[in-house]
Amino acid sequence: MSQTSPNSASIDDEYFRPHYHHESFVNELSKNAHYDDLTLALSMADAADRVSSTRFGALDLHVEDKPDHTPVTDADRETERTLRSIIAEHRPGDSVYGEELGKAESTGRRWILDPIDGTKNFVRGVPVWATLIGLEVNHELIVGVVSSPFLHNRWFAVRGGGAYMGMDVDHASRIHVSDVSQLQHASMSLSSLSGWKERGDRDKLIDLTDKLWRLRGFGDFWQYMLVAQGAIDIAAEPELDLYDMAALVPIVTEAGGQFTDLEGNPGPWGGCGLATNGRLHAKVLDYLR
Template sequence: MRRQAPVTSTSKGDRDLVSDVDYAIERDLRSFLRDATPGIAFLGEEEGVSGTGDLQWTLDPVDGTINFVRGIPLCGISLGLLHGTRPALGVVDLPFLGARYWAAEGCGAFANGDPVKVSDTTSLDEAVVGIGDFAVGADAANKNRIRLALMARLAATVQRVRMSGSAAVDLVWLAEGKIDAAITLSNHTWDMTAGVAIAREAGAVVADISGAEYSAESTTTLAITPGLVGQMLPHLRENETA
């Protein structure tokens, strides 16, 4: 990503892009991990699944492709490991911000080698909340009606709402205490596995809209610093039923 600017970018559906760099990174990592960990399956956003088993690498080769193509530095490589449906390990590299985050279950979370932890914010009016991108593609209008209602509700309650355009950025910034919640009203494992593993090891509560612990089968990804969970989850459920 640092060495090669995207030369080509092509549409992969309504208002979504993939670049030649996405494909190059995915193919390199798929090949490397096939040799290094031959017993572990691999799921890449761009070229799908290879292998089977209870362990599976999940890769978003460029999380925030549109940011990357436009020269916006909020983008990175997100590599996670699922054990069944549970995120067990994650690495997120943000090359244009000079930051690399990683975590393994039970071992804590780190940024450039230093331990990180979530904020101790306990009041919504002091909270900075990251929210996932607007939907594109099938049923986008209805999905975005829900997102717009949520943003309006949050804007009236929290200190600030932010939309970075990268789920990985949101989750590692939550882990580092830069924001206090990362709300994504969807769940693609290549987007979420690494960041969820890092945020959880930094102390975040990561749940579905029901409040159940996050898994690869969740429909939403709600990652929140512990002091806000009791206030935030009812707030989000109210939006879902509005």
């Protein structure tokens, strides 16, 4: 149920209605300095999807609790091994920061991997999970790929080349954030409330959500991709690691949005994340910091 109804007089100005038409962007993107890195990341996503998809819903799926009380499965580890083997073959000088198999410091070029973002969904049979692949070059997030095989969707971006939704550069739609500029017309997604309580900001968050048009819990990677494609306007989480965010940042920003921590510092470095369409960012920060 909606909290409030947007003013009908402003619908044309405030509602962004995405239109997706797949076409080839090979000629355009091939001019980008990091095109080869993007195509490698997309091929890595293909390989990851093959591994993770075969284990989704498997009766013999092995699940363990990590020290932080989050689950890890054999599918998480095997997917990350697959990604690391491709990097070792094609980019042997690059370092790797992964959720399951080691977090290396950057050598100037570093791949940042979350083999299965949404492991709790994966374990319970909820089809909202994805592999996240980010490339950091000299402390800048250059390439991002988010591949969700059971949502039958993929999002990707390269610095200076735009953001896209589609399986590869030859079959994709360019995506953009929304034009919504007022909180009372905005749609926001959260993953949970517990982290906000631990941070001491839950009351601030609730005050913010009272001002919105709509609040839903799409969660994890998906809420940030919905911001990038203009389907919602705000997504935020109070507790995140670098591997949760690195792939998301280029996609959100190349789609025209903003990605910061909850203090307003750009990028995925602050242990938390806020993504908006940009027009709402300062207003949301006013409530949350």
